[in-house]
Amino acid sequence: MKHQSYPRAVVIGGSLGGLLAATSLRAAGWQVDVFESSPNQLDTRGGGIVLQPDVLHAARYAGVALPNPAGVRSGERIYLDRNDNIVERLYIPQTQTAWSLLYRAMKDALPAQSLHAGETFTDFEQDGDEVIVRFDSGRTERANLLIGADGIRSTLRQRLLPDVTPAYAGYVAWRGLVPEPDLPAHAADMLRDRFAFQHGAGHSALAYLIPGERDETRVGERRWNWVWYRRYSEDVLKQLLVDRYGIARTRSLPPGAMKQTDIEQLRRDAQAELGPTFRALVESTDDPFMQPIVDLRAPQMVFGRAVLIGDAAAVPRPHTAGSTAKAAANAHSLALALDLANGEGMSIDERLARWETEQLQRGKQMTDLGISLGKRLMTVVAPPSQRFSAASGNSMPTSIR
Incomplete structure (x- = not known):
């Protein structure tokens, strides 16, 4: 810690966005407690992530030690046709990592006593320069700042902006993880050391290697990560979101939740x-999972001493490879803005x-x-050279996740 005086922040949401906020603010001299509604560990959620500079900057600022290496490198970017012919190749080196790797690193950097699982936020009120935060358990907390980092369906955002809700974009991302040795040799040979794509009419697939379940990066211990974007009507989506136990979900289907009939249909569609x-990637996946693509952008991020960050404030479609990077940038920039060693005498x-103005624009x-990338990708089949992405900070072909 940098300072003797410790203002306090309460973070709602113990997923990656909340942990990024907590580690960054602690480095800026704040006392931080994180409250997560789920009583369980979250490190089995998520899949592959392109490791962006914003994430590395936030980790470095917060003093969070990432594994070395923190991901798997790829060099070539290839585009396959329906017969597996390489129709275009580019050399664009980058690193892919796993959501779970970043989650564990951020969580391990925080004191255990600052993490509170099984606590559901219900409401808050502002009391001068402080907030009083209430939870379903009856618990109350007083702090100088309340941070909503509780994702797309943020409870804090619903309290502050009840009319701002996620809008379904008309398609979903099927996802899967395959242990490196489990993929047939013909597919592994095509994908190894590459970031691969196949585009079709109204659908698009991509794949790359990420670290293993316990962050392994040695050959043979990694995982293949794949994503397949496909269009569905809202009625079909509602049916897909009913899990194997008959429970209707609203956000996504995590690994192990999908109905067997839907898995079998997905494999037939892949064929x-x-x-x-x-096809080999889909067929080799025991537990595919699914995420509806949604659009959301809050017109405001600061409400007195309550703020929204990450997907609670704005949800970029995954083609930007920017959701985790944006959460990291929100958290890092918030910590810099509130660092007690800086600020030129400005009040909180x-x-x-000032922070809100910059982050709203971002x-x-x-x-x-x-939205622009998604419209191009899901409606028109264009040559790869006519697509672009901001995933690595440059204009370049295709979309990334």
Whole structure:
């Protein structure tokens, strides 16, 4: 810690966005407690992530030690046709990591006593320069700042902006993870050291290697990560979101939740629409999972001493590879704004106002880009050279996740 005086922040949401906020603010001299509604560990959620500079900057600022290496490198980016012919190749080196790797690193960097599982936020009130935060258990907490980092369906955002809700974009991302040795040799040979894509009419697939379940990066111990974007009507989506136990879900289907009939249909569709490499990925996945693609952008992020960050404030479509990077940038920049060693004598409220202006603009740019990429990808089959992405900070072909 940098300072003797410790203002306090309460973070709602113990997923990656909340942990990024907590580690960053602690480095800025704040006392931070994180409250997560789920009583369980979250490190089995998520899949592959392109490791962006914003994430590395936030980790470095917060003093969070990432494994070395923190991901798996790829060099070539290839585009396959329906028969697995390489129709275009580019050399764009980058690193892919796992959501679970970042989650564990951020969580391990926080004191255990600052993490509170099984606590559901219900409401808050502002009391001068402080907030009083209430939970379903009857617990109350007093702090100088309340941070909503509780994702797409943020309870805090619903309290502050009840009319701002996620809008279904008309398609979903099927996802899967395959242990490296479990993929047939023909597909592994095509994908190894590469970031691969196959595009079709109204659908698009991509794949790359990420670390193993316990962050392993040695050959043979990693995992293949794949994503397949496909269009569905809202009625069909509702049916897909009913899990194998008959429970209707609203956000996504995590691994192990999908009905067996839907898994079998997904594999039949892969046989009909995907080339041999991507078919092998789908067929080798025991527990595929699914995420509806949604659009959301809050017009405001600061409400007195309550703030929204990450997907609670704006949701960029995954083609930008920007959701985790944006959460990291929100958290890092918030910590810099509130660092007690800086600020030129500005009050906390003045610092928050300046931070909000910058981050709203960032959110707008990323959500606009994601919508543009999604429209191109899901409606028109264009040559790869006519697509682009901001995933590595440059204009370049295709979309990334």
